[in-house]
Amino acid sequence: MKKINTTYLVQLLLLLFVFGIQSCASKKSSIIVNKKVVTEKYKSNPSNKNILYLIAGKEVSQTYIENIKPGNIESMNVIKGEKEIAKYTDKKYDGIIIIKLKK
Missing domain, CATH: 1.20.5 (Single alpha-helices involved in coiled-coils or other helix-helix interfaces)
Known part of the structure; x- marks a missing residue:
């Protein structure tokens, strides 16, 4: 039992x-x-034409940025505000995006 x-x-x-x-x-x-992909939304936005893109301290084009594979990016920093932008350049920009690539 x-x-x-x-x-x-x-x-x-x-x-x-x-x-x-x-x-x-x-x-x-x-x-x-439920996973979402949001990168395409900002790819060709007309308001992002006056942005300075920097990689390793060198200016690069938006086209160059669009061709970087996301897996190769270690970090990104967004710089906004006139005083902060003036620390990087004398030119007039709406913002700066600093990208650090993986080694």
Whole structure:
């Protein structure tokens, strides 16, 4: 009689384990489905034409920036405000984007 109860208990635990795994798997896939890509929104925005792009202290074009693979970027800093921009250049810009690439 004792072996039968143990068998039922093991089966019940296995069922609970399987349902738990299925529940976790369905939650994980919903997170992936809700992932958004926002880079295209800003790629050709007319308001970003007066931006200074710097990589390793050198000015680069927006076209050059658009061709950088995101995986190659280590960090990006956005500089705004006239006083802060004046620390980097004497020219008039709406902002500066400083990009540090991975080595």
